[in-house]
Amino acid sequence: MKKCILFASVLIFQLGLQAQTNPAILNWLQNTTTTGRYYNQGNSTPQNDVELVNVQSVQYDANYSYVSATGIPAYITGPFLDGNPSVASAQNSIFKVPLDPVQNTGTPTSTTPGNIGVFINGVALFDYRDGVAWNPSSGALCGGPGNPPCGPPGTVMDWNRDAVPAEMDGFDCSKGHPAMGNYHHHQNPSAFKLDLNVLSTICNTYDADGLYAIDSTIHSPLIGFAYDGYPIYGAYSYANTNGTGGIVRMKSSYSLTGATTRTNGPNVNATYFDGYFREDYQYTSPASSDYLDDHNGRFCVTPEYPNGIYCYFATVDANWNSTYPYAVGPTFYGVTDVTTVGSIPGGVTTYTPSTVDAIDINLNNIEINVY
Numbered sequence: 094m095k096k097c098i099l100f101a102s103v104l105i106f107q108l109g110l111q112a113q114t115n116p117a118i119l120n121w122l123q124n125t126t127t128t129g130r131y132y133n134q135g136n137s138t139p140q141n142d143v144e145l146v147n148v149q150s151v152q153y154d155a156n157y158s159y160v161s162a163t164g165i166p167a168y169i170t171g172p173f174l175d176g177n178p179s180v181a182s183a184q185n186s187i188f189k190v191p192l193d194p195v196q197n198t199g200t201p202t203s204t205t206p207g208n209i210g211v212f213i214n215g216v217a218l219f220d221y222r223d224g225v226a227w228n229p230s231s232g233a234l235c236g237g238p239g240n241p242p243c244g245p246p247g248t249v250m251d252w253n254r255d256a257v258p259a260e261m262d263g264f265d266c267s268k269g270h271p272a273m274g275n276y277h278h279h280q281n282p283s284a285f286k287l288d289l290n291v292l293s294t295i296c297n298t299y300d301a302d303g304l305y306a307i308d309s310t311i312h313s314p315l316i317g318f319a320y321d322g323y324p325i326y327g328a329y330s331y332a333n334t335n336g337t338g339g340i341v342r343m344k345s346s347y348s349l350t351g352a353t354t355r356t357n358g359p360n361v362n363a364t365y366f367d368g369y370f371r372e373d374y375q376y377t378s379p380a381s382s383d384y385l386d387d388h389n390g391r392f393c394v395t396p397e398y399p400n401g402i403y404c405y406f407a408t409v410d411a412n413w414n415s416t417y418p419y420a421v422g423p424t425f426y427g428v429t430d431v432t433t434v435g436s437i438p439g440g441v442t443t444y445t446p447s448t449v450d451a452i453d454i455n456l457n458n459i460e461i462n463v464y
Contacts, residue, residue, distance in 0.1 A: 116397040121148040129165040134172035144183040147214045152441040160188040162215025169301040175263030182274035194322030201424035212317035217277035223256035229357040252358040252370040266301035280415035281407035290412035321427030325405045336394030343406040347374040388426040
């Protein structure tokens with residue numbers, strides 16, 4: 094009798110969860126009660142915000158999940174010590190994320206300035222650039238705050254500034270900063286204080302946690318989705334693409350050219366050092382499975398995708414400092430299908446996480462007699 098009751102309970106449990114296992118539905122950090130915190134420069138006591146943090150709701154249909162988020166993280170933001178007057182403010186975006194992303198078999202789509210992905214807490218991912226470039230006509234920087242424009246919209250420049258080294262002073266403890274209120278990361282969203290070689294001491298005064306802590310002994314967590322719908326992981330994965338071989342650090346296949354002169358750009362010097370511009374890097378085809386392709390990813394088996402999927406990785410060096418191209422890019426692997434929408438269509442199902450979601454029931458290990 095007990096076994097019959099157990100069978101019925103398991104059946105109801107499985108039907109209640111609707112057998113839904115897609116990480117693009119399950120893996121968001123949902124919150125409807127906790128509000129944000131931030132630092133003001135000169136005050137190491139965090140101030141309370143009125144805006145909710147992380148993701149407020151996840152709804153889905155047969156093809157997409159619809160993720161509603163403020164864009165404000167649960168970790169403390171600010172201050173931004175490079176003179177950035179902006180603060181993290183609610184974006185109240187609805188991200189439309191494909192449940193089954195598709196590889197782009199044609200010409201790869203380049204990443205663009207602004208949002209190119211979304212982390213599991215609803216915070217935006219930007220690519221390497223910060224909107225500043227080198228104008229050979231004027232022999233000076235253009236674009237961005239305090240600089241003249243680079244030209245009409247769509248003007249292509251030869252030398253585009255890499256935000257990660259160039260704006261180091263403007264990142265908070267969690268390696269993020271806002272653009273017109275849109276708080277975002279260009280790089281691995283793990284706090285500076287957690288790196289093996291600490292490049293910024295801002296956490297000493299304005300402490301924060303970041304999205305996650307790197308652990309070299311386990312597979313890194315799923316931390317977000319690119320705008321083509323493919324998942325983004327932290328820096329460590331299984332050595333082999335089939336999920337075997339131990340845990341290793343995923344490595345960028347981009348390296349500095351080592352050139353000292355730049356055609357139509359400034360020579361390498363203390364101000365415009367090697368790596369100041371994205372074009373200082375060159376790509377070399379991977380020599381082994383722990384090196385990533387030109388999109389900064391590879392096909393692999395992960396804990397969330399036991400059958401395998403293409404994955405991006407937030408690349409770091411041996412000291413856990415961020416390495417170009419940082420997460421996604423400079424082109425997407427898949428068809429860019431993630432968008433922000435103004436409303437959610439009818440007929441969707443709301444996903445409500447609960448403690449039972451973590452229960453793993455293996456029916457093969459349960460002896461059931463049917464009478």
